[in-house]
Amino acid sequence: MTISRRGFGQLIGLGAVAAQLRPALAAKPSGVVRLSANENPYGPSPAALQAIRDAFPLAWRYPDEAADQLIAVLARQHNLPGSCFLLGAGSSDILRLAASAFGT
16 A cells, blocks of 8 residues: 555544544543553643644645754753754654664
8 A cells, every 4th residue: 555645644634633523532531441552542632632733834844854953952951962863753663774774
């Protein structure tokens, strides 16, 4: 299955609409927590949902510019050089990079 950037953008938009239409579902845990899937039974916090909404105007852009800013903030906050930080598209991306770098 392949997905285009346009299709991905449409999925993001649908997710935002669903989040707006179904806030009650996110607030009520079902009683079953699937720890193997790293799920949060309460859904995202209202602050996280607002941050997602606030980020939509830039969702169509590649995150390269913001990545440098984020690394600079993290380096300052933790008193480490920026070279200590590696950002990726989720843990799978970082783990794949680590396997490529250190695997045989």
